[in-house]
Amino acid sequence: MKSIFLMCLTASALAQQPIRVTVWDEQQPEQKQAYGDKFLGETIAAHLAEKKDLAVRSEALSSPDQGLSTEILNRTDVLILWSHRKNAELSNERATDVARRVQEGQLALIVLHSAHWSKPFVKLMQARAIADARKQLGETAELRLVNDNPIGKIPKAGDVLTPNLQQKDSHWTLALPLCVFPSWRVDGAPSHVTTLTPDHPIAKDLPARWDIPQTEMYAEPFHIPKPDVVVFQENWDKGESFRSGCVWNIGKGRVFYFRPGHETFPVYKKKEPLQVMENAIRWLSAK
Numbered sequence: 001m002k003s004i005f006l007m008c009l010t011a012s013a014l015a016q017q018p019i020r021v022t023v024w025d026e027q028q029p030e031q032k033q034a035y036g037d038k039f040l041g042e043t044i045a046a047h048l049a050e051k052k053d054l055a056v057r058s059e060a061l062s063s064p065d066q067g068l069s070t071e072i073l074n075r076t077d078v079l080i081l082w083s084h085r086k087n088a089e090l091s092n093e094r095a096t097d098v099a100r101r102v103q104e105g106q107l108a109l110i111v112l113h114s115a116h117w118s119k120p121f122v123k124l125m126q127a128r129a130i131a132d133a134r135k136q137l138g139e140t141a142e143l144r145l146v147n148d149n150p151i152g153k154i155p156k157a158g159d160v161l162t163p164n165l166q167q168k169d170s171h172w173t174l175a176l177p178l179c180v181f182p183s184w185r186v187d188g189a190p191s192h193v194t195t196l197t198p199d200h201p202i203a204k205d206l207p208a209r210w211d212i213p214q215t216e217m218y219a220e221p222f223h224i225p226k227p228d229v230v231v232f233q234e235n236w237d238k239g240e241s242f243r244s245g246c247v248w249n250i251g252k253g254r255v256f257y258f259r260p261g262h263e264t265f266p267v268y269k270k271k272e273p274l275q276v277m278e279n280a281i282r283w284l285s286a287k
Helices: 002-015 029-035 040-048 070-074 092-103 113-117 119-137 271-285
Strands: 019-025 054-060 078-082 108-112 143-146 164-168 171-175 183-185 191-195 209-212 217-219 229-236 241-250 253-258
Touching (some): 029 040, 040 054, 040 078, 070 092, 092 253, 108 113, 113 119, 119 143, 119 164, 119 171, 119 253, 253 271
Parallel strands (some): 108 253, 143 171
Antiparallel strands (some): 164 171, 183 217, 229 241
16 A cells, blocks of 8 residues: 555656756847847747746757757756757757657757748758658668758749659659748748647637737748647738648657747747647647
8 A cells, every 4th residue: 555655656656757858049139129129939948837737948059069958858848949140050969869859759840930941941851751651662662862951042933842752763852941931031020829739738828819019920841750749830911831830750759830920029028939839738748
């Protein structure tokens, strides 16, 4: 009886442990236009730190070990990633470590807005594209990869979508995902968000439709592997649309991409995007 009591007590204690969150931000100076005395990542971290079930830390590209040391990642359950102009400055070693941990189920990843070209996200989208191709072809088929370094390569609106799998003679060629889209507009026009999967935990307490007063526009097609779930769709008054909340299972881990943002618009001072962050953290960590 005593051993059963101790086991129940241990399980209860583990269940009450806070979710360990690291908010990582390359910290562009332009963020101060929208976020005042804090950087964008610090603003998100300050909001999340108010939640009793979360243990939050804020890191930056300028932090020791680029803010993604082995020690930090060992103490992180969910990593939130914002990057834009300095994607190439994150070391391949640290990006590979993040991607490996996600695939092994040790870490969950939330990727925000312009971090679609961050090295960890690109590596994980490549891994998912390869896994999808292997599922279709089998493990023994000869598979040749192209587009292994897509950062900076912008497709035109009519280009073939990536990832793209084609047979050529005795082998197959997989054009890896470019992880980008053909057009964008930084005019601060509002977007209109539709919750496509209201029963998904990431959509908890969010309305069926809600607006973001100022944001940058991204236009489909988004060159990514097909998501397992699209939680949110974003539309603009000039006719553009974008899959703005996408989930992938990759290996034993999960990735959530959330599109809204831009460093000069205060998107992450708004109720709904912050609610998305909270929901995503809790769902991604509940495995």
